[in-house]
Amino acid sequence: MLNKQNILSLNLALLKNHAPELACELADLQPAESFKISDSKSDLPAASLTVDGQAVALCSKYDPIKEATRMADQVDYSESATVFVMGIGLGYHVAEVSKRLGPKGLLIVWEPDPANLLVALTHVDHTPWLSRQHLIIFTGQPDRTTFQTKVEPYAFAITQGLRLFEHPAYRRLFPEQLTELNNHAKDIVAYARTCIATALVNNLRTHENLTANLPLYAAGASINELKDFAKGFPAVCVAAGPSLVKNVHLLQNPEIRKNIIVIAVQTALRPLLDRGITPDFVTALDYSQISARFYEDLPPLPTVTLVAEPKAHCTILDSYPGPVRTLSNEFNDVLLGDMATPKDSLPAGGTVAHLSLYLAQYIGCDPIMFIGQDLAFSDGLYYAPGTAVHQVWSSEINAHNTIEMMEYIRVMRMRGHLREATDHHGRTIYTDEQMATYHKQFERDFSNAPQTIIDATEGGLPKEHTIAMPFAESLEKHATEPTPSIPLPSTHLDSDRLSEVEKQIGNRMTDINELRQTTVQTIATIEDMMKNQRNKAKMVRLFDQLTEQREHATNDLAHAFNLITKLNVLGAYKRQKKDRLLEITTNDPYERQYKQLERDAENLDWIVQSCDEAITIFEQAMQRLSHALIQHQSPQPA
Numbered sequence: 001m002l003n004k005q006n007i008l009s010l011n012l013a014l015l016k017n018h019a020p021e022l023a024c025e026l027a028d029l030q031p032a033e034s035f036k037i038s039d040s041k042s043d044l045p046a047a048s049l050t051v052d053g054q055a056v057a058l059c060s061k062y063d064p065i066k067e068a069t070r071m072a073d074q075v076d077y078s079e080s081a082t083v084f085v086m087g088i089g090l091g092y093h094v095a096e097v098s099k100r101l102g103p104k105g106l107l108i109v110w111e112p113d114p115a116n117l118l119v120a121l122t123h124v125d126h127t128p129w130l131s132r133q134h135l136i137i138f139t140g141q142p143d144r145t146t147f148q149t150k151v152e153p154y155a156f157a158i159t160q161g162l163r164l165f166e167h168p169a170y171r172r173l174f175p176e177q178l179t180e181l182n183n184h185a186k187d188i189v190a191y192a193r194t195c196i197a198t199a200l201v202n203n204l205r206t207h208e209n210l211t212a213n214l215p216l217y218a219a220g221a222s223i224n225e226l227k228d229f230a231k232g233f234p235a236v237c238v239a240a241g242p243s244l245v246k247n248v249h250l251l252q253n254p255e256i257r258k259n260i261i262v263i264a265v266q267t268a269l270r271p272l273l274d275r276g277i278t279p280d281f282v283t284a285l286d287y288s289q290i291s292a293r294f295y296e297d298l299p300p301l302p303t304v305t306l307v308a309e310p311k312a313h314c315t316i317l318d319s320y321p322g323p324v325r326t327l328s329n330e331f332n333d334v335l336l337g338d339m340a341t342p343k344d345s346l347p348a349g350g351t352v353a354h355l356s357l358y359l360a361q362y363i364g365c366d367p368i369m370f371i372g373q374d375l376a377f378s379d380g381l382y383y384a385p386g387t388a389v390h391q392v393w394s395s396e397i398n399a400h401n402t403i404e405m406m407e408y409i410r411v412m413r414m415r416g417h418l419r420e421a422t423d424h425h426g427r428t429i430y431t432d433e434q435m436a437t438y439h440k441q442f443e444r445d446f447s448n449a450p451q452t453i454i455d456a457t458e459g460g461l462p463k464e465h466t467i468a469m470p471f472a473e474s475l476e477k478h479a480t481e482p483t484p485s486i487p488l489p490s491t492h493l494d495s496d497r498l499s500e501v502e503k504q505i506g507n508r509m510t511d512i513n514e515l516r517q518t519t520v521q522t523i524a525t526i527e528d529m530m531k532n533q534r535n536k537a538k539m540v541r542l543f544d545q546l547t548e549q550r551e552h553a554t555n556d557l558a559h560a561f562n563l564i565t566k567l568n569v570l571g572a573y574k575r576q577k578k579d580r581l582l583e584i585t586t587n588d589p590y591e592r593q594y595k596q597l598e599r600d601a602e603n604l605d606w607i608v609q610s611c612d613e614a615i616t617i618f619e620q621a622m623q624r625l626s627h628a629l630i631q632h633q634s635p636q637p638a
Contacts, residue, residue, distance in 0.1 A: 011121040014130035019137050025114055032115035037123055040064055045123045047090045049116065049173065056169045058089035065092055072096035074165075077105070077584050081160035081577070084108040084185055086178055087167030091120045091129075097165065098129035102583035104576075106134045106157040110181060112174050114139040141177055145443045145464065147184045148191065152444075155192035160577055162189055191437045195350075196573075203569045204613055205287050210332050211621035212314035214505070215628035217332050219497045221325045221489030222343040223307060223362065229487060231364030234260050234478040236456070236471075237356040238279065240267035241374030243459025247471035248371060251277045259479035261365055265352040266294045266316070268372060278304060280486055283355040284316050285309035295319045305488065307359055314624070323489045331566050337559060339497075339504055349445075350438050357445060367452035369474050374460025375439045376421060376431040424455075424462040431461060439463070454478075493632040502625045509618050511560035515553055516611035519604050522549040526601045533590055564610045571606025575599060 016023040036055070040046040041062040048055050060067035071093045075083060077100050085094050088111040098107055107129065111117040117139055120126070129135070134157065136150050151158065164185055171178055210217075238248070251257050252275055264272055264279040266286070272279055284291070284306060292315040301322035308317055310329045317324055328343035346358040353373060360368045419436060423429040431439070439461055446453045446465035455463050456471035469477075525546050532538045553561050565572070578599045582592065 007125050008118075008122045011126050011130060014127055015121070015137065018130070018135050022114065022137070022139060026118045026121065029115055029118050031119045031122060032113060035116050035119040037119065044092075045090060047119070047123075049089075049169070051173045054173070056173055058167070058169050059092055064090065065096075068092035068096045071165075072100055075100065075163050077101055078581060079161045080105075080163035081157045081580055082106040082108065082154065082162040083165050084110070084162060084181075085165045085167070086110050086181055087112075087170030087174070088117060088120050089167055089169065090124050091126050092124070093165075093167065095126065095129050098132060100584065102580055103132060104134070104580040104583055106136070106154045107132060108151065109135070109137040111139050112141070112170075112177055141180065142184075143464075144184055144187065144440060145447050147181075148188055148440055149444055149447075151188050152191070155195050156573065156576060158189060158192040159196045160580070187436070187440065191440060194434065194437050200570055200573060202287050203567070204617075206311045207331060207567055207614075208617045208620065209287055209311045209313055210329060211335070211505075211617050212624055213308075213310045213312070213317055213326065214332065214335075214501060214621050215493060215498060215625055216317055216324055217310045217326050217329070218336060218339065218341075218501045219493040219628075219632075221323070222341070223325045223327060223346070223359075224342070224344050225487045225489070226325070226359075226363050227344065228362075228364035230261050230484055231366075233365055233481075233483045234367055234369065234474075235360040235363075235365035236260055236262055236369040236371060237353060237360060237373070238262060238264040238268045238272065239353045239356075239370065239372035239374075240265060240271065241372040241457065241460055242377070243374050243457050244268065244271065244372030246458050247456065248272070248275065248277070250471055250475060251275075256475055256479055258482050260475065261360070261363070261483050263356045263360055265356055266291065267352070269294060269298070273299070280304065281356075281359060282306050282320075283308070283352045283359060284312045284320075285349075285352055285355055286316070287311055287313055289313050289315050291316055292319055295321075303486070303488065305486065307355070309355065323491055325489055331563070334559065334562050334566070335508060336501065336504060339500060347445075350441050354438070354441065354445065357442075357449075361449065361451060365451070367454050367474075367478055368449075369454040369456045369471065369478075370466075371456050371458075371471055373442075373455070373457045373463075375435045375442070375463075376423065376429045376460045421461055423460060424458075424468060429461070493628060495629055495632045498625060498629045498632065502622060502629065505618055505622055505625065508560060508563065509615060511557050512564065512611050512614050512618075515557045515560045515564060516608055518549055518553050518557070519607050519611065522546065522553070523601050523604045523608075525549060526597050526604070530594060530597050530601075533594060564607055564614060567610040567614055568606050571603050571610065574606070575603045578602075 012023050012027060015026070034050040036048045036050070038046050038048070038061070040060065042064070044064050046061050046064060047058045049058055075097065082105065083097050083101055085097060085108065088094055088109060094107075094109055101107055134154065136154075138150065142150070162185065164182060166178055236251075238244070248271070251262065251272075257277065261281075262272075262277070262279040263281045263283065266282055266284045269279065269282050278301070282304060285308065291313060295316060296319070298321050304322045306317070306320045306322060306324045308324060308326055310326045310332060326343070328345035333340040344362070346355065346362055349355050349358060357368065419431060421429055421431045421436070443464045446463060449465070453466045454474050455466040455468050456474045458470060462468065525542055529539060529542045529546070532542070582595055582599070
């Protein structure tokens, strides 16, 4: 039988895989004196916790396992891929939840005091659930940003159901902490749903845009040349929130303007130009064609570089009247194969404003200031005056329908998603679910930023991990010397390279058609297996046939298979959900095998559909490559 020291050593060794800092902290900690251990009637350890003189039992004094089983049975694991256990006690209920959740589910465990956790790990063997792959465990009271950072990588599991599992005693002992954790959990569910819904809904459109932008991606400029060119110089990221009008005029002063790098989101480009302010960079990542309105009727901008995600709609890159640089993209690099050239990337962000931050960091700027970044409806408005949206509305404006009325209508369309918040003056303000999600992402980014981040918006939501400072003061303090010259890329595309890319896409289409044919044949093989499960001789032959088909698809057609896998996001999401359900709902081996085959056939059908989608978007890409080839056949002007 294991003694207490051995139990603790084994538990800490496994805890180190998930929370190394916490494991080290516990190794040097003394157990909590308020956490009392006694023997239950079933000879298992029982415990009570004393808080403010109040002793509360943390598990049954008779049969802790039976109690834990009853508690764990309250969760519907078929509807909950994630269970958040608040309060460990001695951990019997955590072990039971872990068993029922299955290895593909996500288990989140919280204990308010690490000294309490130490007692639980000293007296009870928790190695079964500490050895699971998908586990988050933490103590204390994490802030919203820390909690989001821990949980964000598991967005897929969270969107498949999150169950909050409160230890009854902890609800009485730690009501405020549990309420705050509940709020954090609700926020992360909203954030995960936004991220996954965007990925699923926009997946095909994203890949259409990626392939449509192949001419510029394969034969145009990258951001590599910009790396650290402005190291140590200040930058301002300009967004188009309502507060922009408070301080953007300061950039009209040429003596100030020459001393700061200006990075504008596409929505803010028109308001800047209308005020005679020429930014250095514009950022774009919007997948929708509607974003093209931000680039209508622009003057030539030979010194303003558009830095674009290659997933941005092609009309943006086509219509921009200046130099363009694109970021690296894995899908396009797989598509190009040996033709892919080294391109630097930037972190994936939710908005162009996030992209502006990452660009400022990439080029080495410090400090990084923000203006117009309200993330709320300051003064009941959505946009700063003068944006392209206001120009679109201009035909509807009259004495009875003002810009302010149109802004109000725009805000009220989101009434189901509005939430109250507190602005930087301490006043009540409205934001919506989407902007609140972006706000959390900004705070996470700011917490990790080595640069000084200055919130000079002077309106909207306050932001953690920033210095709130008026823009005028920020400029006076930091914009003190001229910034370096900005490297500008050529607007000419290499026609020889465009021609080679066109041939490469044709080869990929041939491979995808072959992959489709192989996949259809594989579905037929699986359907035969489903009909002949108990015919061992036939199943052996069918397994051999299935293996041959799988190896042809994944080895001989590896490039095509990788491309289709990236297109088949919805199929992968559905398969992940079915995989987890198979683990927790099926025991009979034949039934389990049948459901696995059924799942595989469904997934392969999604692959067939993805092959069809790929052929369609690659045909469109071929047309754009041919057009670009005609445009750039003439030699580059001297």
